[in-house]
Amino acid sequence: MSATSTPSRFTVAALxxxxxxxxxGVALEAAEIDARGVRHDRExxxxxxxDGRMVTQRERPRLALIRPVIAADGALRVxxxxxxxxxxTPARTGEERExxxxxxxxxxxxxxxxxxxxxxxxxxVACRLLRMADDHVRRVDPIFxxxxxxxxxxxxxxxxxxxxxxxxxxxxxxxxxxxPMNRFRPNxxxxxxxxxxxxxxxxxxxxxxxxxxxxxxxxxCAITTTDQETTARGTEPLTTLATYRxxxxxxxxxxxxxxxxxxxxxxxxxxxxxxET
Numbered sequence: 001m002s003a004t005s006t007p008s009r010f011t012v013a014a015l016x017x018x019x020x021x022x023x024x025g026v027a028l029e030a031a032e033i034d035a036r037g038v039r040h041d042r043e044x045x046x047x048x049x050x051d052g053r054m055v056t057q058r059e060r061p062r063l064a065l066i067r068p069v070i071a072a073d074g075a076l077r078v079x080x081x082x083x084x085x086x087x088x089t090p091a092r093t094g095e096e097r098e099x100x101x102x103x104x105x106x107x108x109x110x111x112x113x114x115x116x117x118x119x120x121x122x123x124x125v126a127c128r129l130l131r132m133a134d135d136h137v138r139r140v141d142p143i144f145x146x147x148x149x150x151x152x153x154x155x156x157x158x159x160x161x162x163x164x165x166x167x168x169x170x171x172x173x174x175x176x177x178x179x180p181m182n183r184f185r186p187n188x189x190x191x192x193x194x195x196x197x198x199x200x201x202x203x204x205x206x207x208x209x210x211x212x213x214x215x216x217x218x219x220x221c222a223i224t225t226t227d228q229e230t231t232a233r234g235t236e237p238l239t240t241l242a243t244y245r246x247x248x249x250x251x252x253x254x255x256x257x258x259x260x261x262x263x264x265x266x267x268x269x270x271x272x273x274x275x276e277t
Contacts, residue, residue, distance in 0.1 A: 010198075010271035012207060013165055013191040014181070017041040019076060020129070021154040022056040023066040024228065025185060030266040033210050033259050036138075036151055037159025038187050040070045045099050045108065045154045046119060049126035052097060057223045061231040062123060078118070086118045090131055097130055101154055107133040140258055144215040150258050158215055158256035160187040162199060167253070170196035174240050182228045183237065184220070184254060190271050199255045204274040209263030211274070219250035 016025040021042045032039040046055040046063070057063045068078045076088040088111055095110040108130035110116075115129040132138070132153055140150040141157060152159050163186040172178035181189060188207070190199070202214045220241065226233045241251045 008198075008271050008273045009192045009194065010164070010190040010273075011192050012188060012265060012267050012269045012271065014189040015265065015267055016185070016187055016189075017070075018185060019068040019070050020044040020046065020066065020078070021054070022046070022058075022060075022063045022223070023068055024064060025182065026067075026069055028267075030264055031187070033160075033261075033263050033265060035149075035262070036132075036153040037155065037259065040074075041160075041187065042152075042154035043070075044068070044076065044111070044129055044131050045101075046123075046127050046129055047097065047099060049116065049120075049128050052099070054099060054101065055123070055125070055127055057226055058221060060123060060125075061226045061233055064226060064228045064231055066119075066122065078115075080122050083118065083122055086115060088112075088115050088129070092131075092134055096133065097128065099130055099132075099154070101138070102156065104138050106138050106154070107136040109133055140215075144256075144258065146213060146258065146260075159259055160212065160257040161218055161254050162186060162188040162190060162212075162214075162257055163254040164193060164196065164199050165189060165191035166193055166196040167199070171237055171241065171253070174244075175236055177236075179237055180228075183224045183226075185223070186254060188257070188265070201276045202255065202273055203276055205257075206272040206274055208265040208269040210265055211260040212257040213260065215256045215258050217247065217249070217252035218254040218256050219247075220253050224253075 015028040015031045017038045018025045019040050066080045078086040091109050091111050096107055099106045099108045111129040119127050137151050140152055163184055205212050245252050
């Protein structure tokens with residue numbers, strides 16, 4: 001492993017958060033990093049009313065059309081085609097339900113009947129909107145965590161996902177039709193290195209005020225095959241990625257990050273690679 005104290009040629013090209021798991025993302029100029037990762041990222045989840053099973057784009061691509069925004073005061077505003085705007089004042093106490101994310105069982109607060117009815121009308125299934133309880137700690141997989149303090153919201157497993165524009169450009173050069181970055185739902189997009197997949201070799205990076213550990217490559221699922229504007233689903237990019245990006249854990253594209261502590265990162269920040277393989 002080698003280390004460097006000099007900035008790489010990479011800078012932050014874009015930042016995104018996804019307030020409701022599996023729904024559309026929001027572009028940010030600056031992202032506050034708190035205990036769970038990008039503040040308000042995957043803070044909410046939708047579950048089926050009957051069995052409490054989480055609703056994601058894997059089964060319901062229509063979620064991509066739901067566009068949530070977090071206001072400065074923390075309130076949630078949600079829009080979708082043909083629907084009136086839904087305004088949600090976060091319920092921090094009240095009826096709690098259990099949300100299962102892979103092997104984790106998370107405590108969450110139900111956000112009430114109005115949100116449930118709105119989502120039910122749009123998705124065509126009885127469901128509830130839940131917000132992770134403020135005092136709940138969902139720990140990162142201990143195989144990759146650096147300490148018991150490492151935690152995450154309703155994201156699949158890690159506080160942040162990083163991808164480079166160069167890696168996407170390389171993939172698009174192999175496809176019949178190029179795909180936008182939103183297919184891959186990153187939190188941090190970096191650019192400027194000139195070479196694709198350089199992020200594969202990073203082990204520690206510093207962006208703005210925050211140091212991150214690169215935990216593992218991100219295994220990709222069917223969500224990447226869903227057009228985020230139309231919800232049409234095909235076979236790409238998984239078919240092409242499988243020809244050259246398949247690992248033991250599946251088709252890999254992007255890197256999962258764990259932050260060392262709180263801070264703020266901004267579009268334009270330099271990416272300093274502190275250690276790499």
